[in-house]
Amino acid sequence: MVKTIRFTLNDKPVSLDIDEDRTLLWVLRTELGLTGAKYGCGEGACGACTVLVDGEALPSCQLTVGFAAERRVTTIEGIGAEGKLHPIQRAFVRHDALQCGFCTPGMILKAHSLLAVNPNPTRDDIVEALDNHLCRCGAHVRIVAAVQTATDMLKGGKP
Template identity: 60%
Template sequence: MTATLAFQLNDQPVTVNVDPERTLLWVLRTDLALTGTKYSCGIAQCGACTVLVNDEAVRSCAVAVKSVAGKRVTTIEGLAREGRLHPLQEAFVAHDALQCGFCTPGMILTAYSFLRQHPAPTREDIVKGMDQNLCRCGAHPRIVDAIAAAAAAMKGARA
């Protein structure tokens, strides 16, 4: 059975006719062709599928698309504004906080949500806040450095 669901996606209105129980991850990747959101573990344990729902980090592999009806969803493709990378994206580039890049979208979106709650984090806060996002390449120290730099660049402004 399908349903028509409407939500904001990367600041644009979207209407999809899908099974409302289908995961947000697969609607984004398959129906809406936004492949920055990655499938990895499929059980909300790694963070590769993280998107923002009303600016809060959500594991899209474990969320039914019906739960975002009427809400704002932001993927990595929608974080940049007016052709400018978000400070987190700039910091990830500047600190080479990626290797293969597979986990990077989820890391950045988790960090975005984290920095909204902790605008002036300590290094320990960042490590704890990002603990549930996994990187197999071992770029964690550079990821922490990038998040710290982004927090400083944003000077406590809302992410």
């Protein structure tokens, strides 16, 4: 059913007249032109489509746009600023934790969500948080190292 759906997307208000049952992933990609969230498995198991909804990392392929109503949605395009990468993004670059880049937006947003609730994660905490985010290139070791470095960077440490 077509409804007016309003939500905050990357700190900007959005209003769409749209079928509330449309998948959030496809609304982001097709109606709103934000292609950072990727279609991976379509079942919420790979992490490629991860977005933040009210700060929680969720698979956008499993959410309807109606679910986003009156919520705050953040995509990879919404962290950092024009010309200035977020510390987590900088850490990924530093550790070369992004070979093909397909999984990277989801990994970064999951790390962002983790560090918001646990600013001092252990290596095991990071591994557990990223456990169901698939990296087909095998960069997991570098990804974990990047999140560890981002932890220090967010506390004001040097990269």
